[in-house]
Amino acid sequence: MGLILNFFIGITLSANVVIANAVRRKDERAIHKAVHTSVIMAVVGGLLVTVLGELLIGGLLAMLNIPEEVLPYALLYIRIYLLGMPVILLYNFEAAIFRSIGETKIPLQALAVSGVLNVLLNLFFVIVLKMTVNGVAIATVLSNLVSSMLLLHKLLRTKQVIRIKRQELQFDGKIFGSIIRIGLPAGI
Numbered sequence: 292m293g294l295i296l297n298f299f300i301g302i303t304l305s306a307n308v309v310i311a312n313a314v315r316r317k318d319e320r321a322i323h324k325a326v327h328t329s330v331i332m333a334v335v336g337g338l339l340v341t342v343l344g345e346l347l348i349g350g351l352l353a354m355l356n357i358p359e360e361v362l363p364y365a366l367l368y369i370r371i372y373l374l375g376m377p378v379i380l381l382y383n384f385e386a387a388i389f390r391s392i393g394e395t396k397i398p399l400q401a402l403a404v405s406g407v408l409n410v411l412l413n414l415f416f417v418i419v420l421k422m423t424v425n426g427v428a429i430a431t432v433l434s435n436l437v438s439s440m441l442l443l444h445k446l447l448r449t450k451q452v453i454r455i456k457r458q459e460l461q462f463d464g465k466i467f468g469s470i471i472r473i474g475l476p477a478g479i
């Protein structure tokens with residue numbers, strides 16, 4: 292999971308670079324395209340990772356020689372975690388959007404809320420509901436959902452140039468190419 296996340300974090304850094312470059316040029320059209328393309332990339336990328344991960348995870352865990360008594364728990368945890376990849380990637384891309392204009396407090400605040408919520412949900416699911424790794428995985432996914440929704444709410448309501456407009460969500464191939472060209476080496 293760390294390899295997958297770090298790969299996409301490299302790509303989100305390039306989204307930050309592309310948006311920040313457009314901000315520096317005061318090119319509102321390019322900012323708009325880059326922000327909307329980044330959000331679409333996050334959701335679509337997350338869905339692709341979920342589907343591919345679900346298809347490949349059994350074989351990958353078998354290759355790692357996970358002990359038989361742990362394998363079902365590892366598989367359960369990762370399968371639940373994979374379901375959360377769209378919102379996990381969405382948070383990372385949204386945070387990159389905010390950082391592109393120098394705003395670091397809002398993503399940090401959302402992350403802090405998510406971290407506290409994750410701990411509380413872990414305690415609730417494991418101690419109160421007597422769940423195992425499934426409870427921990429669900430807590431992680433739910434806390435990531437909250438952080439990504441907090442940032443999405445801010446991006447939909449902000450008066451700044453990075454505002455997301457639902458009706459204008461469009462994918463731009465040229466922006467996507469720039470993000471991938473910069474981000475792929477960083478992700479790898």
